[in-house]
Amino acid sequence: xxxxQNISYGVEQDGEDKNILRNxxxxxxxRFVAITGPNGGGKSTLxxxxxxxxxxxxxxxxxxxxxxxxxxxxxxxxxGISFAFQQPVRFKGLTxxxxxxxxxxxxxxxxxxxxxxxxxGLCAKDYIDREVDASLSGGELKRIEIAMIMARGTKxxxxxxxxxxIDLWSFSNLIQVFEHLHEKINGSILIIxxxxxxxxxxxxxxxxxxGRVQNDGARAQVLPQLxxxxxSVCSALTxxxx
Amino acid sequence: MDAIERSLLEQVAELHEVxxxxxxxxxxxxxxxxxxxxxxxxxxxxxxxxIDIIIRPGTKNQSVHIPVVLSQSGLQETVYNDFxxxxxxxxxxxxxxxxxxxxxxxxxxxxxxxxxxxxxxxxRYVERHYGEGDGLGENIMNPTTVVExxxxxxxxxxxxxxxGVDSTVRTTRAKLGPNSTLxxxxxxxxxxxxxxxxxxxxxxxxxGCHTNVISRSVARDDSKxxxxxxxxxxxxxxxxxxxxxxxxxxxxxxAIPEVTANCVDVELIHEAAIGKIAGEQLTKLMTLGxxxxxxxxxxxxxxxx
Numbered sequence: 001x002x003x004x005q006n007i008s009y010g011v012e013q014d015g016e017d018k019n020i021l022r023n024x025x026x027x028x029x030x031r032f033v034a035i036t037g038p039n040g041g042g043k044s045t046l047x048x049x050x051x052x053x054x055x056x057x058x059x060x061x062x063x064x065x066x067x068x069x070x071x072x073x074x075x076x077x078x079x080g081i082s083f084a085f086q087q088p089v090r091f092k093g094l095t096x097x098x099x100x101x102x103x104x105x106x107x108x109x110x111x112x113x114x115x116x117x118x119x120x121g122l123c124a125k126d127y128i129d130r131e132v133d134a135s136l137s138g139g140e141l142k143r144i145e146i147a148m149i150m151a152r153g154t155k156x157x158x159x160x161x162x163x164x165x166i167d168l169w170s171f172s173n174l175i176q177v178f179e180h181l182h183e184k185i186n187g188s189i190l191i192i193x194x195x196x197x198x199x200x201x202x203x204x205x206x207x208x209x210x211g212r213v214q215n216d217g218a219r220a221q222v223l224p225q226l227x228x229x230x231x232s233v234c235s236a237l238t239x240x241x242x
Numbered sequence: 243m244d245a246i247e248r249s250l251l252e253q254v255a256e257l258h259e260v261x262x263x264x265x266x267x268x269x270x271x272x273x274x275x276x277x278x279x280x281x282x283x284x285x286x287x288x289x290x291x292x293i294d295i296i297i298r299p300g301t302k303n304q305s306v307h308i309p310v311v312l313s314q315s316g317l318q319e320t321v322y323n324d325f326x327x328x329x330x331x332x333x334x335x336x337x338x339x340x341x342x343x344x345x346x347x348x349x350x351x352x353x354x355x356x357x358x359x360x361x362x363x364x365x366r367y368v369e370r371h372y373g374e375g376d377g378l379g380e381n382i383m384n385p386t387t388v389v390e391x392x393x394x395x396x397x398x399x400x401x402x403x404x405x406g407v408d409s410t411v412r413t414t415r416a417k418l419g420p421n422s423t424l425x426x427x428x429x430x431x432x433x434x435x436x437x438x439x440x441x442x443x444x445x446x447x448x449x450g451c452h453t454n455v456i457s458r459s460v461a462r463d464d465s466k467x468x469x470x471x472x473x474x475x476x477x478x479x480x481x482x483x484x485x486x487x488x489x490x491x492x493x494x495x496x497a498i499p500e501v502t503a504n505c506v507d508v509e510l511i512h513e514a515a516i517g518k519i520a521g522e523q524l525t526k527l528m529t530l531g532x533x534x535x536x537x538x539x540x541x542x543x544x545x546x547x
Contacts, residue, residue: 053525077531089526092486093458093544102540103530152530 001029002050002156002188007059009045009211020045021056022211028156028190031182034202034219035192036226041209043192044086047160050190051083052076063156080155080187084148086164088141090133096144097128103148116147119184120177139170146177155187163195171195199223247274247342250311253372254338265307266293268321270314282306282333292322292354295335299328299360307336310353315345315379320352329360329392336368339383341407343375350382359422361392367399373406380408389416391424393448398425403438404546405431412440418479420448428457429546432465432493439468446479446508455483460542461493472500475508485514488545490538 009021021042035043048054050061052073061069063079071079091099100113114124120143130136132144142162149157162178163171175197182189191198199205205222207215215222247269264282267275278284281301285294295306308323325335343349359365373381383403391397403410416424424444432438444453455471471483485497499512519541527537 051529053529073525073528074531074533077529081529083529085522085526089520089522091523091541091544093547094540095544098540098544099530102527102532105531148530 001027001062001064002190003027003060003062003065004046004050005060005062007046007049007056007061009042009049009054010057020211021049024059024208024211024213026206026213026216028188030188030203032189032202033191033204033206034199035190035206035208036194036199037208037214042211043208044160046208047083047158047190047192050156050158051081053083077154082149082152082154082157084145084157084159084162086160086192088145090136090141092131092133094132095129096132096147099132099144099148100151104151108151116150117144119150119180120144120147121173122147137170139166139174142166142170142174143177146174146181150181150184153185153187157181157185157187157189159189159191159193161192161194163193163198175201196223196227199226244313247311247313250313250340250342250372250374251309254309254311254340254370263305263307264295265309266295268308268310270312271317271319279304287322287324290322291319292324295323295325297325297327297331297333300330301328302332305334305336309337310339310351311342312340312349312351313342315343315349315375315377316347318348318350320354322354322356324356325358327357327359327363327365329363331360331363331365333364334366334368338368338370338372339385340372341375341381341383343373343379343381344377345375346378348380348382350384352384352386354386354388356388357390357397359389359391359395359397362394363392364395365397367397369399369401371401371403371407371410373408375406381406382409383407384411385413387412387414387416389414389424391416391418391422391451393420393422395419395422397423398427400427400429402429403431404429405433407438408434408436410438412438414440414442414444416442416444416453418444418446418448418451418453420477421450422448423451424453426453426455428455428459428469430457430459430467431462431542431546432460432467433462434465435463436465437467438465439470441470441472442483443472444474444481446473446475446481447477448479449477450479451477452480453482457485458487458545459485459495460488460490460546461495462490464492466494466496468496468498469514470498470500471512472502473510473512474502474504475510476504478505478507479509481508481510483512485516486545487514487516488542489516489518490542 007024281298473481487495497514501510
C-alpha cells in the first residue's frame with residue numbers, strides 16, 4: 001500500500017517558482033492503477049517522486065505505513081518499489097542476462113531468464129547474450145525493461161508511459177503482456193499511460209492535470225468521462241477538415 | 243615455480259596447470275618450461291633473448307601459450323618473439339606478462355612480438371597484462387607488436403590491461419596484404435597515477451583488405467591514457483577505428499585518430515567518444531536495488547568485458 005500525503009514538487013525556472021505537483025493525496029493498493037492526463041500535467045514527475053529519483057518539496061510518502069520520504073532510490077528499490085523508465089537506458093557491454101540477473105537479485109540460469117523473456121514475447125535464445133545497446137530497437141528495449149520488472153516481482157511496480165517511443169504494432173503486442181502482468185508480479189501495478197487500451201484494463205484511473213488530481217475513481221466511472229470529454233479544437237483546423 | 247609465479251600465470255594466461263599443446267613459460271628472465279608439438283616448433287634465438295615459434299602450414303585448432311612472469315624486483319628485460327604462421331593455419335596464441343614487484347626498483351618487460359601470417363591463415367592472438375605488489379618499484383611493460391599479413395589471412399588481436407601496470411607504451415605496426423583482415427580489440431583500465439599509451443599504425447596495402455581498431459577503456463583516479471590510431475589506406479580497402487572511453491575521478495583520456503586516404507577507393511572511418519558514466523545508467527541500476535558504487539562497478543565491468 002502506497003500513500004502519498006500532500007506531495008508537492010516545484011522547480012525554479014527563469015527566476016520563478018514553478019509548481020509541477022500540487023498537494024497530491026493518493027492511496028494506492030489496487031491491483032492495477034492507471035494515471036493519465038495531458039502532457040506536462042506532472043505524471044512522470046510523480047512516478048519519479050515515488051521511485052525516489054526526485055525529492056518532493058513538501059509532503060510524505062508511506063509504503064505499507066512506513067515513512068520512506070527520506071529514502072533514496074536504492075533503499076526504496078530494496079523496500080519493494082520497481083520503476084520502468086519511459087526511455088529505457090542503454091548499456092554498452094551489459095547483456096540482457098546481466099540486467100535480468102541484477103533485477104532478480106540472484107544468480108539465474110538460462111531457463112529462468114527464458115521464463116521472463118518469453119513472457120514479454122522475446123525468445124531467450126536470441127536475446128540473452130545480446131548487449132543492451134543501440135543495436136536493440138525501442139520496442140525490444142521496452143520488453144526487456146518489463147522483463148526486468150517481472151524478475152524483481154516487488155510489491156509496487158511503476159511504469160512510466162510504456163507506449164512511448166514504440167510503433168503501434170509493437171504496442172499492440174505489449175498490451176497482452178500488461179493484461180497478464182499482475183499474475184506474474186503479485187503486487188500493485190501503477191502505470192502512466194495515454195492509451196485507451198491500457199486504461200481499459202485498469203481497476204482504477206487517476207487523472208492528473210496541472211499538477212493536481214482532477215479525477216479519481218473506478219475505471220467504469222472515469223473512463224467514459226475521459227472519452228466523452230474531447231477537448232475543443234481550434235476552428236481553423238475544424239474548418240479545414242469540413 | 244612458486245605460488246606467486248603460479249598466481250601471475252593464472253592472471254595472464256588463465257593457466258592453472260601446464261597447458262596442453264605448445265607452450266613456452268618464461269619466469270624471471272629464464273625459460274621455465276617448454277613443449278613443442280608435431281606441428282608447432284619453438285626454438286630459442288641465438289643472437290638475442292627470445293624465441294621463434296614456427297607453425298607448420300595447415301595446422302588447425304591448436305594453441306600456443308607463451309606467458310612471461312616476473313617476480314624479482316628490479317628485473318629489466320627485452321624479449322624478441324617471432325611467430326611464423328604457415329599458410330591455411332587456424333590457431334590461437336595466448337601471450338601475457340605478469341609482474342609482481344615488492345621491491346623498490348622498477349621491474350620492466352618489453353616484449354617485441356612479430357607475426358608473419360601466411361596466406362589464408364586464421365590467427366587469434368590474446369595478450370593480457372597484469373601487475374601487482376606493494377613495493378615502491380614500478381611495474382613497466384612496453385609491448386611492441388609487428389604484424390605482416392599474407393593474402394586472405396585473418397587475425398584478431400585482443401589485448402587487455404586491467405590492473406597494476408604503472409606505465410605502458412603499446413606499439414603496434416601492421417601491414418595488410420590483399421583481402422586480409424585485422425581486428426584489434428583493446429581493453430584498458432588505469433588507476434592511481436598510471437600512464438597507458440597505445441600507438442597503432444595499420445597500413446592497408448593490399449586490395450580488399452580491412453581493419454577495425456577498437457579501444458574500450460576506463461581511466462580512474464589521476465591516471466592518463468593516450469590512444470593513437472593511425473590508418474593508412476593505400477589501396478581499395480576499408481578501415482575503421484573506434485575509441486570509447488569512460489573517465490572517472492580526475493582521469494584523462496586523449497584520443498588521436500589519424501586516417502590517411504592515399505587511394506580514391508579507400509573507405510576510412512574514425513569514431514571517438516569519451517565521457518563519464520551517464521547519470522541515467524546509474525539511476526537505472528539503483529532502481530534495481532544496487533548502491534551507486536555497485537552500479538558503477540557493474541557498468542565498468544560490463545564496459546570492459
